[in-house]
Amino acid sequence: MLDDMQCTRWSIVVPVKTLIRAKTRLAAAAGPYRADLAVAVACDTVSAALRCPPVARVVVVTADPVPARRLAEVGAHVVADPDRGLNTALRFGAAEAVRLAPADAIGALQADLPALRPAELEHVLAAAAEFEQSFVPDAADVGTTFYGVRPGVPFLPGFGGESRARHLSGGAKELTLDGVSSVRRDVDTVEDLREALALGVGPATAAVAALLSSV
Numbered sequence: 001m002l003d004d005m006q007c008t009r010w011s012i013v014v015p016v017k018t019l020i021r022a023k024t025r026l027a028a029a030a031g032p033y034r035a036d037l038a039v040a041v042a043c044d045t046v047s048a049a050l051r052c053p054p055v056a057r058v059v060v061v062t063a064d065p066v067p068a069r070r071l072a073e074v075g076a077h078v079v080a081d082p083d084r085g086l087n088t089a090l091r092f093g094a095a096e097a098v099r100l101a102p103a104d105a106i107g108a109l110q111a112d113l114p115a116l117r118p119a120e121l122e123h124v125l126a127a128a129a130e131f132e133q134s135f136v137p138d139a140a141d142v143g144t145t146f147y148g149v150r151p152g153v154p155f156l157p158g159f160g161g162e163s164r165a166r167h168l169s170g171g172a173k174e175l176t177l178d179g180v181s182s183v184r185r186d187v188d189t190v191e192d193l194r195e196a197l198a199l200g201v202g203p204a205t206a207a208v209a210a211l212l213s214s215v
Contacts, residue, residue: 008129009056009104010148011097012049015081015089016042016062016071016111023112029190030212037208039067041114041187044202047074048116049109054125056104060111061093087157094155105129107148108157110138115182115199121146124183127175134173137164139184139195146183147172190215 016022022038023030030037042060049058060071063081072078079096081089090108097106107128109121128134128148133156136146144163149155158166168174187193193215201209209215 008054008125008150009101010054010107010125011094011101011104012055012058012107012109013090013093013097014042014046014049014058014060014076014109014111015086015093016060016064016067018062018064019066023188025188026190026193029193029215033208033211035066037205037212038112039070040202040204040208042067042111043070043074043204044114045109045111045116046071046076047202047204048113048118049121050075052118052121052125054122056101057097059093059097059100061089086159090157090159091155103151105148105150106155107146108155108159110145110159110186112187113145113183113185114187114201114205115185115196116202117182120180120182123177124175124180127177131173133171134175135164135167136175136177136180136183138186139181139192143186145186146175 019035027034046058049055058076060076060078061081062068063083068078082092094106132153133149135144138145147157182199185196187196
């Protein structure tokens with residue numbers, strides 16, 4: 001069983017908002033660079049996930065052609081967002097992942113993890129492979145940054161708001177792991193961005209952050 005878990009391949013689904021909706025809480029700090037920052041953060045998240053050995057592919061779900069193009073360039077498989085909410089987008093991406101590789105496990109990953117380290121994500125995926133469904137809470141222990149299911153298990157994400165409680169009530173195993181701070185550090189506010197920068201963000205985010213005077 002252990003060997004099977006170590007060999008589990010994953011399809012990771014990443015939802016990316018349209019730029020007009022992205023990172024609105026960073027608008028005051030990012031100014032004219034808000035859209036650039038949102039794209040850069042998503043690119044660094046997807047690039048890091050693709051460098052994680054168990055990850056076979058990243059399926060990005062977006063309705064915006066700008067991030068769609070940029071994320072395809074970094075290696076994502078991009079599909080159109082049906083625009084019926086976050087969890088519908090994730091389920092749509094998961095269905096595409098099953099079509100591409102029905103034997104792979106499926107994980108949902110937030111698009112705003114610019115400090116994501118492949119080794120830390122690999123640690124999360126190894127732990128997730130032990131449970132039918134599992135999740136990683138965000139740094140505030142309120143939301144969720146990762147939700148995953150083993151092959152053949154119904155994919156039932158409950159992202160948005162107090163999603164930690166929602167995933168717990170849905171029977172998902174909470175993964176409380178040491179050394180995965182980059183997987184938990186999503187970025188919604190200026191303080192979040194500062195904490196991500198302290199962890200060490202990817203090159204695209206670093207380049208845009210260097211233009212922001214208030215960070």
